[in-house]
Amino acid sequence: MPPVPLPESARKHMLRTMMLIRVVENQVQTLFSENVIQGTTHLANGQEAVAVAMAAHVNPRRGDTVTCTYRGHSHALALGMQLRPFFAEMMGRTGGCSKGKGGSMHLTDLSIGLIGTFAVVGAGLPISVGAALTAQIKRNGSVHLAIFGDGSVNIGAWHESLNLAAVWKLPVIFLCENNLYGEYTPYLRTSPVAHVADRAAAYGLPAIIVDGQDAEALHAALRQASEHAQNGSGPTLIEAKTYRYSGHSRTDPAAYRPAGELEQWLARDPIQILADRMIADRQIDAQEIARLQAEVEAEVNSAIQWALAQPFPNTETLYEDIWAS
Numbered sequence: 366m367p368p369v370p371l372p373e374s375a376r377k378h379m380l381r382t383m384m385l386i387r388v389v390e391n392q393v394q395t396l397f398s399e400n401v402i403q404g405t406t407h408l409a410n411g412q413e414a415v416a417v418a419m420a421a422h423v424n425p426r427r428g429d430t431v432t433c434t435y436r437g438h439s440h441a442l443a444l445g446m447q448l449r450p451f452f453a454e455m456m457g458r459t460g461g462c463s464k465g466k467g468g469s470m471h472l473t474d475l476s477i478g479l480i481g482t483f484a485v486v487g488a489g490l491p492i493s494v495g496a497a498l499t500a501q502i503k504r505n506g507s508v509h510l511a512i513f514g515d516g517s518v519n520i521g522a523w524h525e526s527l528n529l530a531a532v533w534k535l536p537v538i539f540l541c542e543n544n545l546y547g548e549y550t551p552y553l554r555t556s557p558v559a560h561v562a563d564r565a566a567a568y569g570l571p572a573i574i575v576d577g578q579d580a581e582a583l584h585a586a587l588r589q590a591s592e593h594a595q596n597g598s599g600p601t602l603i604e605a606k607t608y609r610y611s612g613h614s615r616t617d618p619a620a621y622r623p624a625g626e627l628e629q630w631l632a633r634d635p636i637q638i639l640a641d642r643m644i645a646d647r648q649i650d651a652q653e654i655a656r657l658q659a660e661v662e663a664e665v666n667s668a669i670q671w672a673l674a675q676p677f678p679n680t681e682t683l684y685e686d687i688w689a690s
């Protein structure tokens with residue numbers, strides 16, 4: 366799907382949000398190495414365009430929802446999660462979006478439509494299908510997004526979700542971030558078809574393959590899928606071809622990647638692609654980009670300082686916010 370030029374204000378918002386996500390992810394990496402963030406982290410450097418294009422089509426007031434994976438920082442921020450509860454959650458502190466009990470892999474905020482980020486591969490899809498079934502019954506016109514990686518497409522729940530959503534024509538978008546690897550294994554070593562999108566045919570679904578580094582191409586693909594869902598035609602499978610610059614998680618040096626592969630993808634950086642297009646259209650210049658960069662860095666640093674001053678949850682809260690005790 367080719368890019369469709371968006372208005373200047375929409376471009377600027379996407380550019381700034383991608384820059385913010387990049388700064389945040391780099392800080393998460395640093396804070397993790399300093400043991401301020403514990404557990405594990407999965408960074409999305411290189412995949413920012415998918416997050417900002419996706420968020421442009423989510424309207425929580427209409428009841429839209431999103432599920433995603435443990436690699437969910439970018440999605441949460443693009444949907445509008447505030448930096449303070451974001452960093453407090455990362456650090457396991459009470460001011461976090463899940464009161465410090467979820468951490469990096471479980472960012473959740475119903476007010477922005479983010480109903481869950483799931484560490485179990487493929488687990489988000491049935492939840493999104495359920496949300497879409499609710500929407501169909503309530504006839505509220507909402508659209509529901511399941512975001513997942515290429516590594517989930519051989520999980521049973523993935524196939525069951527696509528099948529059920531197709532049969533019932535549910536208003537759901539299946540958005541795959543195909544970053545070529547599931548943990549340390551290349552996609553093509555685990556799947557016999559070249560593209561994740563090829564699998565849509567088995568369920569009679571429309572599929573779109575899109576450049577995952579181009580925010581405007583992604584925006585166009587998501588618009589088509591969103592309109593398809595809203596007019597009662599059911600789900601679409603979108604495959605965004607993208608790449609994670611770092612390894613799978615905090616301890617992975619990504620030594621399994623062929624030489625030169627990372628450099629090829631760095632040359633197609635999603636922030637640079639949109640910035641170059643805006644520069645060519647005289648909508649931004651290097652000075653304004655530097656100003657935006659300084660602005661987002663200051664916001665991120667101030668949120669980190671705030672989060673560092675928050676307490677850790679005390680043991681009395683251990684049995685709060687759970688289904689049963």
Ligand SMILES: Cc1ncc(C[n+]2csc(CCOP(=O)(O)OP(=O)(O)O)c2C)c(N)n1
Binds near residue numbers: 485486546613
């Ligand atoms: C059901 C299940 N099996 C295995 C794992 C271990 N695991 C964690 S992440 C991952 C790879 C998933 O890769 P992908 O879906 O491509 O997402 P990416 O990390 O590339 O964003 C695996 C196998 C898991 N969390 N859940």
Ligand SMILES: [Mg+2]
Binds near residue numbers: 542
């Ligand atoms: Mg992957």
